[in-house]
Amino acid sequence: MSELRKEKITCPHCKHEGEFELWSSINADLNPELKEGIFNEKIWAWTCPSCGETTYIPWGTLYHDMTNKFLIFFSFDSDDVNNKYESFELPTTFGVEKDYTIRSVYGLMNFKEKIVILQNGLNDLAIEHMKYMISHIIRPEISEKGYHLYFERLDPEETEVSEHGSIYFFYNDEVAQQTISARFALDSYYEHCLAIKIDPRMDLNGNKCVDEGWIDKQLKLAK
Amino acid sequence: MRTIGTVGEYTLIEDGMWMGTIDKEGKMHISPDMQYRSIYDFVDGIAVAFQNEKWGLIDTEGNHISEFKYNFVEPAGEGYYKAEIGAKKNLLRRDGTEVLSVWLNDVYKVENGFFQIGITQRKTKTTPTKYLHGIAHVSGNIIFPVIFDNIQWADNKKHDLFYAELDGKPYILTPDGSIYDPDQSHLPKKLSIDAEGLIEKFMNWTLPGLQFFYRDTDAPVIVDTTYHVGDIIRAGFFIDATTKLLKPNRKTRFIIASAHAAMLCKIDDMVQHNPDVKKWNLCVFHFNSYFKVMDVYKRDGISQVLLLHIPKSAAIFLGNNKTTLNFVNEAVGEGRTLVEMARKSLDEKMEMDIHSRSIDKTWEERTYHPIGLDDEFYPLPLSPVEEPVDEETAAMSSFVHKMSKDVDIDGFIMEEDRFPWRGIKGHICEKCIYAKSITDKAEGCGRLFQKSFRDRYLRGHCEYWKDSLARVSNFEDKKQREQIEAKDKLEKDSDIYALRLLNDFIAEKLSGDIEKLANFDFSKLKDDEKFGNCDGYAFSTDRCRIVKAILALCFSKAWPELTYETIDKHKYSGDIINIVSTVFGITYEDYFKALERFPVSDATLERIKRFRDMSNTIGNIMVLPSGLCLMRNTKPLGRGYTDVFLDAFYKMMINAKKCNMKELDALNFKKKELIAYRTEANYHKTVKELMLEDFVDENGTPRKVFKGIFSWEPTVDKYAYYEAVEEYLTFCESFIPRRAERMIDKLKLIIKNN
Numbered sequence: 011m012s013e014l015r016k017e018k019i020t021c022p023h024c025k026h027e028g029e030f031e032l033w034s035s036i037n038a039d040l041n042p043e044l045k046e047g048i049f050n051e052k053i054w055a056w057t058c059p060s061c062g063e064t065t066y067i068p069w070g071t072l073y074h075d076m077t078n079k080f081l082i083f084f085s086f087d088s089d090d091v092n093n094k095y096e097s098f099e100l101p102t103t104f105g106v107e108k109d110y111t112i113r114s115v116y117g118l119m120n121f122k123e124k125i126v127i128l129q130n131g132l133n134d135l136a137i138e139h140m141k142y143m144i145s146h147i148i149r150p151e152i153s154e155k156g157y158h159l160y161f162e163r164l165d166p167e168e169t170e171v172s173e174h175g176s177i178y179f180f181y182n183d184e185v186a187q188q189t190i191s192a193r194f195a196l197d198s199y200y201e202h203c204l205a206i207k208i209d210p211r212m213d214l215n216g217n218k219c220v221d222e223g224w225i226d227k228q229l230k231l232a233k
Numbered sequence: 234m235r236t237i238g239t240v241g242e243y244t245l246i247e248d249g250m251w252m253g254t255i256d257k258e259g260k261m262h263i264s265p266d267m268q269y270r271s272i273y274d275f276v277d278g279i280a281v282a283f284q285n286e287k288w289g290l291i292d293t294e295g296n297h298i299s300e301f302k303y304n305f306v307e308p309a310g311e312g313y314y315k316a317e318i319g320a321k322k323n324l325l326r327r328d329g330t331e332v333l334s335v336w337l338n339d340v341y342k343v344e345n346g347f348f349q350i351g352i353t354q355r356k357t358k359t360t361p362t363k364y365l366h367g368i369a370h371v372s373g374n375i376i377f378p379v380i381f382d383n384i385q386w387a388d389n390k391k392h393d394l395f396y397a398e399l400d401g402k403p404y405i406l407t408p409d410g411s412i413y414d415p416d417q418s419h420l421p422k423k424l425s426i427d428a429e430g431l432i433e434k435f436m437n438w439t440l441p442g443l444q445f446f447y448r449d450t451d452a453p454v455i456v457d458t459t460y461h462v463g464d465i466i467r468a469g470f471f472i473d474a475t476t477k478l479l480k481p482n483r484k485t486r487f488i489i490a491s492a493h494a495a496m497l498c499k500i501d502d503m504v505q506h507n508p509d510v511k512k513w514n515l516c517v518f519h520f521n522s523y524f525k526v527m528d529v530y531k532r533d534g535i536s537q538v539l540l541l542h543i544p545k546s547a548a549i550f551l552g553n554n555k556t557t558l559n560f561v562n563e564a565v566g567e568g569r570t571l572v573e574m575a576r577k578s579l580d581e582k583m584e585m586d587i588h589s590r591s592i593d594k595t596w597e598e599r600t601y602h603p604i605g606l607d608d609e610f611y612p613l614p615l616s617p618v619e620e621p622v623d624e625e626t627a628a629m630s631s632f633v634h635k636m637s638k639d640v641d642i643d644g645f646i647m648e649e650d651r652f653p654w655r656g657i658k659g660h661i662c663e664k665c666i667y668a669k670s671i672t673d674k675a676e677g678c679g680r681l682f683q684k685s686f687r688d689r690y691l692r693g694h695c696e697y698w699k700d701s702l703a704r705v706s707n708f709e710d711k712k713q714r715e716q717i718e719a720k721d722k723l724e725k726d727s728d729i730y731a732l733r734l735l736n737d738f739i740a741e742k743l744s745g746d747i748e749k750l751a752n753f754d755f756s757k758l759k760d761d762e763k764f765g766n767c768d769g770y771a772f773s774t775d776r777c778r779i780v781k782a783i784l785a786l787c788f789s790k791a792w793p794e795l796t797y798e799t800i801d802k803h804k805y806s807g808d809i810i811n812i813v814s815t816v817f818g819i820t821y822e823d824y825f826k827a828l829e830r831f832p833v834s835d836a837t838l839e840r841i842k843r844f845r846d847m848s849n850t851i852g853n854i855m856v857l858p859s860g861l862c863l864m865r866n867t868k869p870l871g872r873g874y875t876d877v878f879l880d881a882f883y884k885m886m887i888n889a890k891k892c893n894m895k896e897l898d899a900l901n902f903k904k905k906e907l908i909a910y911r912t913e914a915n916y917h918k919t920v921k922e923l924m925l926e927d928f929v930d931e932n933g934t935p936r937k938v939f940k941g942i943f944s945w946e947p948t949v950d951k952y953a954y955y956e957a958v959e960e961y962l963t964f965c966e967s968f969i970p971r972r973a974e975r976m977i978d979k980l981k982l983i984i985k986n987n
Contacts, residue, residue, distance in 0.1 A: 140410075140411070143410035146372060147370055147409060147410060148409050198409070200419045201411030202410065204419035208380075208404075210380065211378055226374075230374065231335065231375065231378075232335050232350070232352060232378065232379045233352070
């Protein structure tokens with residue numbers, strides 16, 4: 011179940027002292043409105059009852075999706091976190107079933123993306139592998155410009171490029187100030203699934219943070 | 234300073250050891266003072282150069298672009314350079330930075346930004362040496378790990394895909410980092426319906442226990458436009474019905490043919506709790522029940538809608554299958570169709586009175602809403618609604634499912650694999666005798682199970698292929714060779730092989746007289762395929778098979794694990810004890826180099842020739858660990874003098890202060906084996922077993938036998954040399970025949986005991 015904590019807050023605008031609701035744990039099945047709050051970012055917003063100004067308060071949370079069987083430890087911290095790829099195992103007292111996917115995610119956009127990937131039933135490691143190859147090998151200008159590629163959506167019905175459907179990614183072109191979407195055959199995703207299955211470097215070995223940085227680190231190894 | 238060629242647009246000049254460059258105008262760009270020993274061609278302003286014993290990259294002015302720490306640097310294509318440090322390799326970019334963060338055994342040419350890399354995986358006790366391959370990109374990423382047995386461009390012209398094999402299974406590697414499995418196992422399985430199975434399950438679900446249930450209503454529904462024969466509808470709410478009604482007192486009657494109603498009226502507890510249940514003979518259908526409209530029948534202002542209760546899967550997969558539904562219609566028995574029976578029911582009941590429950594107000598209210606319609610009387614969506622979460626409804630839902638046993642049918646959706654089977658014509662299986670057993674689904678052939686079969690079909694080569702029973706397939710050929718090799722090894726590990734060879738040799742070359750072995754000059758076996766064969770090496774007496782056999786038999790206790798097999802595998806080697814060239818210099822036929830400087834009398838020359846012939850006889854050959862054989866020609870080990878060699882060997886064995894530690898490595902024993910072997914007792918044992926007692930004193934410690942001079946040493950005068958010759962010949966003329974005799978005695982004993 012979701013867990014709520016109340017924290018005191020002083021409005022940075024009018025110095026009014028108020029109370030802010032902080033969800034240390036979110037259950038997406040029992041509280042779908044909180045999941046919506048993640049995507050519209052309202053759960054991090056606090057509106058001062060005195061002056062009406064809205065303040066954003068970053069806090070991490072544990073996100074639990076029972077239907078799709080995944081847990082995400084989310085931290086607002088940016089990517090330059092030490093030891094984020096270190097192995098860790100949840101204590102058995104956590105009572106998580108073996109077939110659960112457990113991840114730690116840093117950064118809000120990555121958090122939202124990870125939820126979308128996992129609730130689509132996709133293999134997030136294959137997606138990260140595919141994204142890395144697209145943005146570093148096929149279209150290296152994406153990473154050279156410092157842009158980040160995100161998973162957008164899956165469309166199994168869109169069979170123009172493949173009988174299995176299509177998969178979409180996007181990145182924000184900050185120069186052109188537009189969002190660029192890229193469509194790939196879903197076959198390619200399945201081929202990346204096979205690539206990570208065969209590649210011994212893609213064994214997580216207890217690491218829970220699957221992101222571009224981890225893929226980059228692993229691809230420097232020979233085997 | 235002189236001109237020695239051109240490098241790109243520059244002229245290469247040389248000043249003593251150092252090179253430099255000048256341009257067309259004669260202006261010097263790289264001065265020989267920069268001390269480059271080599272400068273290769275400039276390509277786009279960069280050249281490979283050699284300075285201070287290391288290679289690196291320079292610009293046209295001689296400035297270092299890369300570090301100068303490499304053993305070699307050479308162009309690797311597309312502006313990259315291959316650099317080596319020891320046995321490891323990497324690529325350098327044009328700015329001198331290293332592409333890979335790991336150094337590998339092999340780095341190949343760059344093509345389209347990709348290059349093959351390799352690792353040599355050394356053999357272990359259980360695995361042979363393996364050469365593994367992977368693919369890297371000039372970005373520094375190793376796109377495909379170094380795990381593949383082999384990798385090559387799938388198309389040498391296009392260079393857009395790689396063909397690779399991993400554990401014998403073929404894969405296509407795509408430069409986007411993905412891997413395609415030619416048998417398409419990575420793609421989701423194709424789903425197909427087992428129609429026969431579905432129909433059978435459908436019949437078994439629908440027919441056994443089929444009976445009619447009734448429900449009348451006066452709801453303002455226009456039956457003609459709402460219920461069409463053939464339509465599928467979903468109940469939408471818990472449907473109350475009764476097992477019996479008589480004449481309808483409402484304008485619409487639903488008659489439901491079902492074998493899956495929840496018969497609440499038959500549950501005593503329920504009846505006791507609510508007597509109406511019995512009064513109504515109440516039965517309930519789940520809100521996610523599906524019905525097929527089988528008939529709409531009108532008589533005397535009454536519309537009767539016949540609904541057939543069907544499982545959800547049938548609603549989806551058989552909804553429009555008229556044949557199946559007609560079959561159900563006709564299969565109910567009693568010589569009438571289901572539709573006829575329903576119509577007859579209404580016809581008969583129109584003649585009857587109204588049943589008391591038809592005028593029950595509560596019942597009327599409970600059965601008012603038309604089946605499958607929403608509050609506005611529009612058809613409800615067919616997709617089932619989720620099971621309720623509120624406790625009361627959830628309990629009811631679960632109860633109705635349980636009572637009605639209306640769980641959906643399953644097990645008729647088949648998964649098909651996507652293996653691209655294209656028949657045998659034009660493929661590896663063509664003309665193969667095992668191809669006759671291949672099924673349409675490529676599940677295997679007459680020789681192989683599915684996986685092995687498919688791997689070979691896709692790879693395009695199969696070691697089992699044979700077009701007739703008489704032909705030996707590559708697999709069979711390999712197996713036969715392995716069996717022969719295994720038998721051979723077994724025999725060589727034991728004395729069987731050596732003994733058989735020796736017996737053959739005595740019979741064929743010594744006329745059955747083993748005593749003749751003492752004077753047999755093994756150098757005469759040079760062209761003898763059976764006994765003189767050196768198994769791929771150039772002929773030498775100490776390598777030929779019969780010598781190896783004699784050494785293995787005679788000296789098996791001299792060294793750990795000494796057998797024909799270990800000599801064959803070069804752990805040990807035969808070695809001449811007293812070497813002709815040690816004293817007489819380079820020898821060729823009757824020419825002895827040392828005698829040019831120190832001529833000898835004819836009589837002495839004859840003695841020397843006799844010794845030369847004797848030197849290749851059994852009495853002058855011993856066996857040593859191969860590393861020690863190689864070391865015997867070095868100065869610390871006497872350059873051929875066996876007394877010096879034994880002295881060094883003794884010091885090593887007793888761990889003397891000044892012992893030559895290189896001998897330890899030369900033994901090439903495993904650590905534990907070496908510790909166990911390296912004792913003084915083992916030294917004595919080895920000397921005794923090798924029959925080298927002439928080189929030791931009464932205590933068994935090495936003694937100085939020879940003066941140890943060499944004819945090429947400038948300080949040696951003729952008197953000292955002649956003395957050394959006499960000493961050497963005298964020793965050998967005595968030592969070799971006596972040792973041969975001892976060896977023959979030992980061999981005789983071995984032959985006798987076997």
